[in-house]
Amino acid sequence: MPNVLITGITSCESRGVEALARSIIEQLNTEGSKGGNNVTVLTQTPVLDAEALAPTGTRCVADPFVVSRSWQQMRPQESPAELAARREQLLAETDLVIATGGDLHTSDYGVSTPYLRALTAAQQRDIPTVMIGQSVGPFDDPADAAAWLTVAARCHLLTVRESVSLGYLVGKLGLPEHRVRLSSDPAFLLPAATxxxxxxxxxxxxxxxxxxxxxxxxxxxxxxxxxxxxxxxxxxxxxxxxxxxxxxxxxxxxxxxxxxxxxxxxxxxxxxxxxxxxxxxxxxxxxxxxxxxxxxxxxxxxxxxxxxxxxxxxxxxxxxxxxxxxxxxxxxxxxxxxxxxxxxxxxxxxxxxxxxxxxxxxxxxxxxxxxxxxxxxxxxxxLPLITDRARSDFAQISKLLGA
Known part of the structure; x- marks a missing residue:
């Protein structure tokens, strides 16, 4: 059973973040995935998110790549050596890294480059990486844009959720058109309560x-x-x-x-x-x-x-x-x-x-x-077009996982 690591999650205290996480996990564990996948979510609030995502059977762990000071009371205290050891252990167990986050990769919040770390580390180890349903930019700092482009160029799948980002990436940042595809936000696939x-x-x-x-x-x-x-x-x-x-x-x-x-x-x-x-x-x-x-x-x-x-x-x-x-x-x-x-x-x-x-x-x-x-x-x-776009991301991910 493949092991999938999800990054780009801050905290399910935001129900928007929960919607992203649940939608991705549930799509990974549909019938078409040959019995499902072992999914680990990197988060700033692991105990809270484990409860929020409990119905999916997902493991939630404190993100060792990004340690947010504003949530430090919600996660265990770890030394740099302990964080490094956990990073290595997680990647040694991982077959695919999926980056979500919606709009993390912009200058609005100042966290774009830190949230590339898990992807960069995975790519250095030849672990397949994907970024789905993104809104990207604008970047105020050319270094942030360059860092993002370096990771994007090595992704096995890269999709954006709206044409504004697509135009920015291709027209402003010069990303080749064949490297990015228009899709939808994964949360369009979230089931509603009864x-x-x-x-x-x-x-x-x-x-x-x-x-x-x-x-x-x-x-x-x-x-x-x-x-x-x-x-x-x-x-x-x-x-x-x-x-x-x-x-x-x-x-x-x-x-x-x-x-x-x-x-x-x-x-x-x-x-x-x-x-x-x-x-x-x-x-x-x-x-x-x-x-x-x-x-x-x-x-x-x-x-x-x-x-x-x-x-x-x-x-x-x-x-x-x-x-x-x-x-x-x-x-x-x-x-x-x-x-x-x-x-x-x-x-x-x-x-x-x-x-x-x-x-x-x-x-x-x-x-x-x-x-x-x-x-x-x-x-x-x-709506059928929008949801089909989102589902197509997971059809591509299934192929990467050999399903």
């Missing part, structure tokens, strides 16, 4: 299965990538939530997609803040410790989703529910444009978070001009 489970999740909010509702997925951490004050951001989201209730005559469920142990990135804090500031019972935060599949189920049953978390938007889109993104980088409009196709104007389904918070007309446009019926029809026509 209808019975979603009814149990929504019940405490007073929502029955037949009740229509809207979803708003706020990001506590998004202001770190803009000049916005937290108070300005929260006020804009509160105006959006209350405007949606008054105009669309439906409750708004706030979806905290990231349950981070670091307060600056914990969406539960912001969701509670919005619900309190709204001062109306129709604006309510979804409670509980829910899984990525739970959230996908909730998002998939909504009439419309507005999201500052890309993987919350993907949870909706992959379930056939129209989503609009409020974002801070090209990854948002890139993924949405790819999902809806050329017939939908990207400017109508995406708003930059700075403009959203500072220009009142943006909220008016999102609330009044969004035609959810048209978006839903277009989305459901495109």
């Amino acid at each position: 209808g019975e489970r979603i009814s149990a999740v929504l019940g405490p909010l007073g929502l029955a299965p037949e009740d229509p509702y809207l979803c708003l997925a706020p990001s506590q951490g998004i202001t770190r990538f803009s000049t916005l004050e937290d108070s300005q951001h929260a006020a804009a989201l509160t105006r959006l939530a209350t405007s949606l209730v008054r105009t669309r005559k439906m409750p708004v469920v706030l979806v905290p997609h990231c349950h981070d142990s670091r307060p600056h990135n914990d969406d539960r804090i912001l969701a509670a803040r919005i619900a309190e500031a709204a001062g109306m019972p129709e604006v309510m935060a979804l409670p509980g410790t829910l899984t990525a599949s739970d959230y996908k189920g909730v998002l998939s049953q909504a009439e419309l989703v507005m999201s500052e978390r890309l993987h919350a938007a993907i949870g909706a889109l992959s379930g056939g529910t129209p989503a609009i993104a409020i974002g801070h980088s090209h990854k948002f409009n890139g993924v949405l444009a790819e999902t809806y196709g050329d017939t939908v104007d990207v400017d109508g389904i995406h708003a930059d978070v700075r403009t959203f918070a500072q220009d009142a007309t943006v909220i008016d446009r999102l609330v009044n001009d969004t035609d959810a019926t048209v978006l839903r029809t277009t989305l459901r026509q495109r």
Whole structure:
């Protein structure tokens, strides 16, 4: 049975990260893989992620290639020698390294080159490597771009999840076209929780299965990538939530997609803040410790989703529910444009978070001009193509594993 190492995982505290990890693991262990694979996930929060991914039978270990100071309390303390020994042991057992991460490889977060280390070490030992469903760039530092290109040139499979990244890699960085392929985010393949489970999740909010509702997925951490004050951001989201209730005559469920142990990135804090500031019972935060599949189920049953978390938007889109993104980088409009196709104007389904918070007309446009019926029809026509692209990555991976 092949041994597969997954890198690019930070922590399943982010349900977007959990969605990526679970989708990849479950695709690796489908019937077509001749009984499955032994999968090891490198993470900053191994105990937490072992619990989150327990249904998949995956082993989660503290990443010995990247040691994040911000999560150091969530992983064992190890000396440099201990880390080096674990790196060697892991690679000695590995038949394939898969890099996920969505958008790690950009200058936005300052972690691109460190998260290449596992791939570089594997390539030095002639272990096959793949990078799937990536958004890449832009890089501010030429050294980061060069490091990424060096690894990409030796990957056995390299796919991106949207055309913006494809154009950047080929047109700006000069990557040969045959080295990269357009695909989709693996999380489009994540199964949603059952209808019975979603009814149990929504019940405490007073929502029955037949009740229509809207979803708003706020990001506590998004202001770190803009000049916005937290108070300005929260006020804009509160105006959006209350405007949606008054105009669309439906409750708004706030979806905290990231349950981070670091307060600056914990969406539960912001969701509670919005619900309190709204001062109306129709604006309510979804409670509980829910899984990525739970959230996908909730998002998939909504009439419309507005999201500052890309993987919350993907949870909706992959379930056939129209989503609009409020974002801070090209990854948002890139993924949405790819999902809806050329017939939908990207400017109508995406708003930059700075403009959203500072220009009142943006909220008016999102609330009044969004035609959810048209978006839903277009989305459901495109979904088979998007999911087939994601599945094709795993067909190629199966060949690499000899399945």
